[in-house]
Amino acid sequence: MNDQWTNRLSEYLDGELDSTERASLEAHLATCGHCYATLGELRQVVARAKALADSEPETNLWPEIKAQISRDSTSRRPSRRVSFTVPQLLAASIALVLLSGGSAWLALQQRPTNTPELVAVTPPPNTRVASWTGSTDVAIAELQAALAQNEKRLDSTTVRIVRKNLAIIDRAIAEARIALRNDPGNAYLNLHLADTMRRKVDLLRRVNDMAAARS
Amino acid sequence: MFATLAAAMLVTLAPQRQSDTTIAVPAGASLSVNNFGGGITVHGWSENRVKVHGETGRRGRVEVSLVGNTVVVKTGSREGAPSVIDLDITVPQSMELNLSGTYADITVDGVQGSISAETVNGEVNVRGGKGNITLHSIQGAVTLADASGRIEVNSVNEDVELTNVSGEIKVETTNGSVMLMGVQSASVDAGTINGDVVYEGTVKDGGSYSFGSHNGDITVSIPEGANVTVTTATANGDIDASFALPLTNTTGKHRKTFKIGSGSARMELESFQGDIEMRRPQELRDRIDRKHKHDENENDNDHDNDYDFDFHFDSSQIAGEVNSAVHYAADYAAKYAKEYAPKYARQYARTYSRNYAKTYRRTH
Numbered sequence: 001m002n003d004q005w006t007n008r009l010s011e012y013l014d015g016e017l018d019s020t021e022r023a024s025l026e027a028h029l030a031t032c033g034h035c036y037a038t039l040g041e042l043r044q045v046v047a048r049a050k051a052l053a054d055s056e057p058e059t060n061l062w063p064e065i066k067a068q069i070s071r072d073s074t075s076r077r078p079s080r081r082v083s084f085t086v087p088q089l090l091a092a093s094i095a096l097v098l099l100s101g102g103s104a105w106l107a108l109q110q111r112p113t114n115t116p117e118l119v120a121v122t123p124p125p126n127t128r129v130a131s132w133t134g135s136t137d138v139a140i141a142e143l144q145a146a147l148a149q150n151e152k153r154l155d156s157t158t159v160r161i162v163r164k165n166l167a168i169i170d171r172a173i174a175e176a177r178i179a180l181r182n183d184p185g186n187a188y189l190n191l192h193l194a195d196t197m198r199r200k201v202d203l204l205r206r207v208n209d210m211a212a213a214r215s
Numbered sequence: 216m217f218a219t220l221a222a223a224m225l226v227t228l229a230p231q232r233q234s235d236t237t238i239a240v241p242a243g244a245s246l247s248v249n250n251f252g253g254g255i256t257v258h259g260w261s262e263n264r265v266k267v268h269g270e271t272g273r274r275g276r277v278e279v280s281l282v283g284n285t286v287v288v289k290t291g292s293r294e295g296a297p298s299v300i301d302l303d304i305t306v307p308q309s310m311e312l313n314l315s316g317t318y319a320d321i322t323v324d325g326v327q328g329s330i331s332a333e334t335v336n337g338e339v340n341v342r343g344g345k346g347n348i349t350l351h352s353i354q355g356a357v358t359l360a361d362a363s364g365r366i367e368v369n370s371v372n373e374d375v376e377l378t379n380v381s382g383e384i385k386v387e388t389t390n391g392s393v394m395l396m397g398v399q400s401a402s403v404d405a406g407t408i409n410g411d412v413v414y415e416g417t418v419k420d421g422g423s424y425s426f427g428s429h430n431g432d433i434t435v436s437i438p439e440g441a442n443v444t445v446t447t448a449t450a451n452g453d454i455d456a457s458f459a460l461p462l463t464n465t466t467g468k469h470r471k472t473f474k475i476g477s478g479s480a481r482m483e484l485e486s487f488q489g490d491i492e493m494r495r496p497q498e499l500r501d502r503i504d505r506k507h508k509h510d511e512n513e514n515d516n517d518h519d520n521d522y523d524f525d526f527h528f529d530s531s532q533i534a535g536e537v538n539s540a541v542h543y544a545a546d547y548a549a550k551y552a553k554e555y556a557p558k559y560a561r562q563y564a565r566t567y568s569r570n571y572a573k574t575y576r577r578t579h
Contacts, residue, residue, distance in 0.1 A: 029444075036446065037466055040483065043423075158335055161354045161372050165389045168409050172429040176487065179450050186467045188448040192487055196429060199408065203371065203389065207353075210335065 442476035
C-alpha cells in the first residue's frame with residue numbers, strides 16, 4: 001500500500017520537509033500504520049549505517065570513481081531523490097551489515113591479494129521481501145567458515161558458549177523463516193528475521209575479531 | 216614532573232605476591248588495564264594519584280607505567296601459562312577507564328568518567344560513570360547502575376541489568392534477560408533472543424524506545440500522561456495492558472499500533488514467541504520488588520538447603536570395607552537427593568559421598 005506520503009518519508013527523516021509538510025506528515029503518521037512502519041524501517045537502515053565502523057578500502061578505488069564521474073558528467077541529469085520500498089530498505093539494511101561483516105572477514109583472512117569477494121545483492125523493487133536472505137546466508141556461511149578456521153585460537157569454554165548462542169540464534173532464524181513462509185509479505189516477520197540474522201552476523205564478527213586479536 | 220614520569224616509569228611488581236604502586240597523574244589522565252585472568256576492581260577517590268594493588272601468584276607479574284597521559288597496567292607471567300592476578304586499583308574519580316580481560320571479572324565503583332570494560336569469561340559490574348560507557352562480556356552478566364551518558368551494554372550468554380541510568384541507551388544480549396529499571400532517557404534500544412525484557416523508566420515526548428525479544432516477554436511501564444505511539448508485534452504471544460489502549464491501526468496479522476495522548480514518542484515492542492505487557496510504573500516496580508524478594512528467599516532457601524543438607528551416617532550400619540562404604544554413601548546420597556532437594560541435591564550428593572568415602576578410607 002502506498003499513499004502520497006510514502007515517498008516523502010526519506011525527506012522527512014533527513015529533515016528536508018518544510019514545517020507545513022512536516023506537520024502534515026506527522027499527522028498522517030499517527031493514523032497510517034503502513035507509513036509509520038516504513039519510517040521505522042528507514043530509521044533502522046540509517047541507524048545501522050551510522051553504527052558501521054569506518055574502514056579503509058582494500059584497494060585504491062579513486063581512479064575508478066574518477067573515471068565514472070568523468071563518464072557521467074557528459075550525460076548529467078538533474079538529481080532526484082530516491083525513495084525506497086520496504087524490500088529495498090530491508091535489502092539495504094542487510095547489505096550494510098554484510099559489508100561490515102565482510103570487511104571483518106577480509107581482515108581476518110589477512111590475504112590482501114586474491115581475497116574472496118563478498119557481494120551483497122540488492123534485489124529489484126518487485127522482488128518478494130523474503131528473497132534477500134540468500135545473500136545473507138552466503139555471508140553468514142563465510143563468516144562461520146572463517147570462525148571454524150580460527151576458533152582454535154579461542155579456549156574451549158568460549159567456543160562452547162559461542163556455539164551454544166549461535167544455535168539459539170539459528171533456532172530463532174528457523175522459526176522466523178517458517179512464519180515467513182506462511183506470510184511472506186509480513187513486514188514485522190521480515191524485519192524480525194533481518195534483525196535476528198544481523199545478530200548472528202554481529203556475533204560471528206565479534207568472535208572472529210576476538211580470534212584475530214589472539215593470533 | 217609528569218614528563219619525567221612518562222619517560223620511563225616501569226614498575227615490575229613481581230615476584231612479590233602482594234604489592235602496591237602509587238603514581239601521581241596529570242589532570243585528564245586515563246587508565247588502561249589488561250588482565251588475562253583474575254579480577255579488575257577499580258574504585259574512585261578524590262586524590263590525583265593512581266594506586267595499583269596487585270595480588271599475584273609466584274610467577275605472575277604486574278607492570279604499571281605512565282605512557283603520555285595514560286596509566287597502563289599490564290599483567291603477565293614470567294613463564295608458562297598466564298597467571299591469575301587480582302588487581303585492585305584506586306583512581307581519581309573523573310578518570311577515563313579502559314579495562315579489558317579474558318578470564319576476568321571487572322568491577323568499577325565510584326568513578327565519574329567514561330568507562331570501557333570488556334571481558335570474555337567474567338562478569339562486569341559497574342556503579343557510576345559519565346560520558347561514553349561501553350560494557351561487554353561474552354560469558355558473564357553485566358550490570359550498570361547510577362550512570363549517565365551514551366551507554367552501550369551487552370552480553371552474549373547472560374543477563375544484563377541497568378539501574379538508575381540516563382542518556383542514550385543500547386542494550387543487547389543473546390541468551391539472557393534484559394532488566395532496565397529507573398531509566399531516564401529519550402532513546403532506549405534493548406533486545407535479546409532468549410529472555411525477557413523489562414523496562415521501567417521515562418517515556419519522554421519525542422523519544423524513541425525499542426524493545427525486542429524472540430523467546431521472551433516484553434514488559435514496559437508507561438506513565439500516566441505519557442504521549443506515545445506504541446507499535447506492538449508478536450507472532451505467537453498476547454498483548455495486555457493495565458489501562459485502556461486506543462487502537463489506531465492494525466498492520467498485517469501481527470502488528471498493532473496504539474496512540475496514547477498526543478503520540479509524540481515512538482515505542483516499538485516486539486516479541487516473536489512471548490507476550491507484551493504494558494503496566495503503570497508503580498505496578499511494575501511492585502512486581503520487580505516482589506520478584507527480587509522471591510529470588511532472595513529462594514537463594515536463602517538454597518543456602519539453607521546447602522547447609523542443612525547433611526548425612527547422619529550410623530557407622531554401625533556400614534560394613535567395614537571401603538567399597539561397601541562408597542556404595543552405601545552413594546545410595547544414601549541418592550535417596551536424599553531424590554527425597555529432599557531434587558534441584559540441587561544430586562550435585563551435592565556426589566560431593567558429599569566422595570568426601571565421606573575419603574574420610575572413611577582414612578579412618579578405617
